[in-house]
Amino acid sequence: MNLQIENSISRIFDQAISRYQAVLSGARQRTDKAAGRVVRGKKPVKTISKLSLKLTAVTHRTADKVLKQQAKMVENQIDAVAERLRAAAESRNLRDLVSKQIRLIPANASQFAKDTRAALTIVAGAGSEVGGLVKNTVAELRGVTVAKAPKKTPRKTATKKKPAKAKAKAVKTVKATANAVEEDAEKAAA
Numbered sequence: 001m002n003l004q005i006e007n008s009i010s011r012i013f014d015q016a017i018s019r020y021q022a023v024l025s026g027a028r029q030r031t032d033k034a035a036g037r038v039v040r041g042k043k044p045v046k047t048i049s050k051l052s053l054k055l056t057a058v059t060h061r062t063a064d065k066v067l068k069q070q071a072k073m074v075e076n077q078i079d080a081v082a083e084r085l086r087a088a089a090e091s092r093n094l095r096d097l098v099s100k101q102i103r104l105i106p107a108n109a110s111q112f113a114k115d116t117r118a119a120l121t122i123v124a125g126a127g128s129e130v131g132g133l134v135k136n137t138v139a140e141l142r143g144v145t146v147a148k149a150p151k152k153t154p155r156k157t158a159t160k161k162k163p164a165k166a167k168a169k170a171v172k173t174v175k176a177t178a179n180a181v182e183e184d185a186e187k188a189a190a
Contacts, residue, residue: 044141051137055130062126069122073115080108 084104091097 047137047140051133054133058126058129058133062122065122066119069115069119073112073119076111076115080104080111084108 084101087100087104088097091100
């Protein structure tokens with residue numbers, strides 16, 4: 001064969017092998033990078049899995065607290081009914097019965113409001129805790145560190161006291177209602 005043709009074929013062959021090796025090397029590098037990305041994908045899966053476990057714990061704790069609060073609320077309402085029945089049993093007449101029942105309303109309503117507030121505080125606390133968990137998880141997934149805030153202790157809300165004038169007016173209204181009921185009962189009996 002001609003030396004010039006052999007040199008050309010040899011040069012083309014060498015270039016083809018060089019290109020093949022370059023393509024093969026690039027493919028290996030890209031495959032290695034893809035493998036690294038796949039391995040890094042484990043971290044978000046672990047992070048989300050940890051979030052799921054934490055959310056489950058929050059849910060269980062909250063359900064436990066809510067169930068205990070509900071039981072307490074039912075007990076308080078049973079006590080209120082029993083108190084009303086005792087007051088009814090001890091009443092001397094219709095005016096006394098109505099007066100005692102009306103006097104029990106503010107205390108019963110106050111207890112009910114207190115129990116409801118306690119239940120809402122539990123739910124709000126759980127919501128806040130879940131929000132913090134999600135916020136921290138999103139930050140972790142983004143690679144940002146979040147400083148942990150100190151735990152907040154729930155504030156106790158002061159119960160509002162009725163002014164003395166309002167109490168006196170309420171007592172007068174109760175007495176007037178009791179008197180009117182008793183008078184109507186006496187007229188009906190006569």
